[in-house]
Amino acid sequence: MPVTSAWMTRLRDAVFSWWLPVAIIGTWQASASLNLISPLFFPAPSLILQSGWQMILNGEWQSQVGATLHRMLIGAALGLSTGFACGLLMGMLSPVRKTLEPVVSVLNSTPKLAVMPLLLLFLGVGETARLVPIALTAFVTLAMQTLDAVRGVDPGFVEMARNYGAGRSALLRRVYFPACLPQVFTGLRLTAGRALVITISVELLGSPDGLGRMIWMAWQTFATEKLYIGIFSTAMLGVLFHDGLARLEARLVPWGVKPRGR
């Protein structure tokens, strides 16, 4: 039986991952060059790349991406910190959980974007109104993940720590917090995805800058290349966040690595 070397396995996996996107883009480019598809709806990938390159050269791409990132990270930071604290408290203190869980649950089921008109009424058309849905999304996602994580902490570990003399503070620092980390990271990954989506949505609705606004304006002005650039940039951001968080998790939570089968 032939021996498969490591590089051959990597090559094979790479082919699996890449053949489909390459085929799609290849077909698209070919169809565009042969004028088989409308240049208004499906500009050739070469044109999109050209346009994108222009945007990078004159700084427009960076500034739009930067604006979206800025908005998303601030909103997410607000939501994540409060969400984590809330989830932790709910998980450890029963009265807190009984009080807050229904509220969080309702918020979870409410489309955060639907809250926008109400916010615009209270807060006016400003950055705060845009940050709130993002923060809320992050808050609710992480609060529920953290609550779940805390409840999932094996009571055997809590008993063991107590047996060795751990007080409340030590229990929190040395048992609950690290035990929750793997699931909290899952929450972070979920939040990153959802926060990005809601940031773009908020920008679509009305924002002076950002990828969402760029996509909207491109639609309004039939600048189809920019439309695609906006969408691809958003997707790329999503992938970067996901990948980055996975790597961070591998670093910070080495014990959370579950052996995966092929």
Place this chain on the structure above:
Amino acid sequence: MRLRSTDLGVTFPSPGGPVHALRGVRFETRENEFLCIVGPSGCGKTTLLRVVAGIQSPHEGAVEHIPSPSDRNRDILLVSQERNLFPWMTVIDNAAFGLEMQGVPRGRRRKLAHEILARMGFEGREMAWPHELSLGMKQRVAVARCFLSDPAVMLMDEPFAALDCLRRLELQQELLRLWEESPKTVIFVTHDVEEAILLSDRVLVLSRQPGRVVSEFRVPFPRPRTAGITMTDEFLDLKRTVSGALGLSFRKEAACR
């Protein structure tokens, strides 16, 4: 520290009616005694240890602590069969956990942990994570952690039950070595009669549910005890007697589950 109990009783609710895990269990330990409790698997032994450790409150009776002048503290620490190490701490941090809870500063506790782990053959693997270790190695670390904290009483709940024969023999010898260097009261629960006799000064036989102490045997063999004594006639005689008592308790009471 010595322990003395009045008649202990623990009852658990269950769909089929109350389950008497322990009823009328009374025991007393002597100074720095290695006491083994044997009994059929599943009934009462773990509950008894949890009561002594203070994790489980008995519904009847109580355990009295009689401190000795040689006690460093009044800790009663439990080593169980599994889930012994915190997965999010390295081997050395796990071993030093007891000391950490006692407020020993980081440098010192890591140094002490390093010493005991080195003696147990962990040189170079101290920064490993529990999920990278075999069960035998994890149990070693758990035992090391317990000794490092120098409790007044050590409770061990079938700690070597899930290990293969060779590992078990190794760890038994290591346990005896550590205990002889740092004598303290140990209550060791097992279903293995040979292990019980090899390790202890005295063996208590616990019956099936409801758990009661049905017999008691003194183990007269001198220390240090190597694994070789398990083949001697005296040892086998005692093993036969204790097994008999255990066997009786198998047949007499109704099945546990």
